[in-house]
Amino acid sequence: MLTYLIQMIACSGVLYAYYHFFLRNEKFHQYNRFYLLFAMALSLILPLFKIPVIVEDAATNPIYAFVSTEEMVMVTATAKPFDYVQLLYVTYGCIVLGLIARLVKAVRQIIRIKKAANTEAIEGIRFIKTLHPDAPFSFFKWMFWNKNTELESVEGRYIFSHEMYHIDNKHSWDLLFSEIILCLYWFNPFFYLYRKEITTIQEFLADKHATKEQDRYDYAELLIRKAIGQQQQKLINPFFQNQLKRRITMLTTSEKTAWQWSRKLFTIPLFLLIASFTIIRCKAEDKKEEAGIISTNVTSAATPPSADSVAPPANTEAFVQPSENKNAITNSKEPVFKNEKGEVIPGPDVFSKVEVDAKYPGNWRSFLEKHLDGQVAVDNGAGPGTYTTIIQFIVDTKGNVSDVKALTNVGYGLEQESIRVIKQSGKWSPAITNGKVVKAYRKQPITFQVTDV
Numbered sequence: 001m002l003t004y005l006i007q008m009i010a011c012s013g014v015l016y017a018y019y020h021f022f023l024r025n026e027k028f029h030q031y032n033r034f035y036l037l038f039a040m041a042l043s044l045i046l047p048l049f050k051i052p053v054i055v056e057d058a059a060t061n062p063i064y065a066f067v068s069t070e071e072m073v074m075v076t077a078t079a080k081p082f083d084y085v086q087l088l089y090v091t092y093g094c095i096v097l098g099l100i101a102r103l104v105k106a107v108r109q110i111i112r113i114k115k116a117a118n119t120e121a122i123e124g125i126r127f128i129k130t131l132h133p134d135a136p137f138s139f140f141k142w143m144f145w146n147k148n149t150e151l152e153s154v155e156g157r158y159i160f161s162h163e164m165y166h167i168d169n170k171h172s173w174d175l176l177f178s179e180i181i182l183c184l185y186w187f188n189p190f191f192y193l194y195r196k197e198i199t200t201i202q203e204f205l206a207d208k209h210a211t212k213e214q215d216r217y218d219y220a221e222l223l224i225r226k227a228i229g230q231q232q233q234k235l236i237n238p239f240f241q242n243q244l245k246r247r248i249t250m251l252t253t254s255e256k257t258a259w260q261w262s263r264k265l266f267t268i269p270l271f272l273l274i275a276s277f278t279i280i281r282c283k284a285e286d287k288k289e290e291a292g293i294i295s296t297n298v299t300s301a302a303t304p305p306s307a308d309s310v311a312p313p314a315n316t317e318a319f320v321q322p323s324e325n326k327n328a329i330t331n332s333k334e335p336v337f338k339n340e341k342g343e344v345i346p347g348p349d350v351f352s353k354v355e356v357d358a359k360y361p362g363n364w365r366s367f368l369e370k371h372l373d374g375q376v377a378v379d380n381g382a383g384p385g386t387y388t389t390i391i392q393f394i395v396d397t398k399g400n401v402s403d404v405k406a407l408t409n410v411g412y413g414l415e416q417e418s419i420r421v422i423k424q425s426g427k428w429s430p431a432i433t434n435g436k437v438v439k440a441y442r443k444q445p446i447t448f449q450v451t452d453v
Contacts, residue, residue, distance in 0.1 A: 012043035075374035099183040356432035358395035
C-alpha cells in the first residue's frame with residue numbers, strides 16, 4: 001500500500017510538472033483540459049499494474065536503480081499492543097467521510113437554491129432565476145441566473161453564452177470527478193493543483209466561446225467590473241470566477257506559441273516513460289550452482305537444495321539446461337532430458353530447477369502479506385528485530401502443494417505460521433520443463449519484522 005501511494009503521488013507530480021512548465025497558459029485549452037483529467041486518472045491506475053521483467057544480473061543491471069524489485073515477503077508487527085496502523089486507517093476514513101459529507105452538503109445547497117427559485121425551460125436546460133449572491137452560475141443542465149441581470153442586455157448575452165458553453169461541454173462532470181478524487185486522496189497535494197487548473201481552463205474555454213463574434217476588450221472590462229469581491233463554491237461554474245489576470249491575458253493574447261504540436265506530442269513518450277518506471281518490477285535470474293538434480297550416487301529422487309544455498313530473493317528457482325542433467329536417476333517414466341550423446345534419459349522425480357516455475361494463480365506476495373500474522377512473533381516473546389524464515393514446498397503436476405517444511409529454525413512460532421499460510425494457498429499452476437508438466441520444489445523466504453515504538 002505504501003509503495004502504491006508513493007508511486008501515485010510521484011506520478012501525479014511528474015505529470016503536473018510537465019503541464020506547469022510546457023502546457024500551462026498556452027492556448028490549446030481543450031487539449032489541456034483532457035490532459036489534466038487523463039493525468040489524474042493515470043496517476044491512480046498505473047501503480048496498480050505490475051509487469052515482471054527478468055534480468056540476468058541484478059547487481060550490475062542499471063534498471064534496478066529505477067524500478068521496483070521482487071523483494072522477499074516482509075510481515076511487520078509492533079512490540080506494543082497499540083495498533084497505530086489501525087489508528088491511521090481510522091483517521092483516514094474519518095477525513096474521507098467528512099469531505100464526502102461536505103460535497104453532499106454543497107450539492108444539497110444547490111438543490112435548495114433551485115427549489116426556492118422560479119424555473120423555466122430554455123434551449124433544453126433549466127433556467128433558474130434567483131437572487132443568490134453566487135449567481136450567475138451553472139450546474140450540469142441547470143443555469144442559475146441573477147434576477148438583476150437583463151438577459152437581453154449586452155452583459156446578459158455574454159454571460160448566457162458563457163454559461164451555455166459550460167453546460168453543453170459537461171464541465172460539471174470534470175469538477176465532480178476532481179472533487180471525488182480529492183475526497184479519497186486528500187493527502188496528495190498535486191490533486192489540488194489539478195482541480196484549480198481544470199476550473200481555470202474551463203473558464204478559458206467558455207470565455208473564448210463567449211467572445212467568438214464579440215469584442216474581447218468589452219468582455220474583459222465586464223470581468224474586471226464584476227469579478228471584484230466574488231467568492232463561489234468549488235462545485236459550480238460561476239461566471240465571475242477567480243484567476244482574473246490569466247483569463248484576461250488569454251482573451252487579449254492572439255499570438256500562438258512556437259512548437260505547439262511538439263509540446264502536445266511529447267506527452268506520449270512522457271506517459272510511456274512514467275508507465276515503465278511505475279509498472280515494471282524486476283526479477284533477478286537465479287545463477288547459483290545446480291544442486292539436487294546431478295548426483296553420481298543417487299538411486300531415487302534427487303535431494304532438494306540445502307537452506308545454505310538459498311538466496312534472499314523471493315523466487316529462488318532458475319532455468320537449467322537439460323544436457324546438464326545427464327546423471328539424473330529417477331522413478332519417473334517420462335523422458336524429459338537428453339545427455340551429451342543425445343540419448344533420452346529420465347529426469348528427477350522432483351525437480352529443483354525448471355524452465356517455467358510453478359505459479360500461484362494470483363498475486364502471491366499479496367496473498368502472503370494478507371494472511372500471515374506478524375503478531376505471532378510478539379505473542380511468542382520475540383524482541384524488536386528482523387527474523388527470516390525459509391519455507392520449502394513441492395507443487396506436483398496437478399498443482400497441489402505438499403511436503404511443506406521449514407529450512408530454518410528461527411523459532412517464536414514463525415516457521416509454523418509460514419507453513420500454515422502456504423498450506424492454505426490452494427491450487428497452483430505446475431512447473432514446466434521441456435514442454436512437460438513436472439513436479440518441482442519451491443522455496444519462499446519470509447521476513448518478520450518486530451518494531452519497538
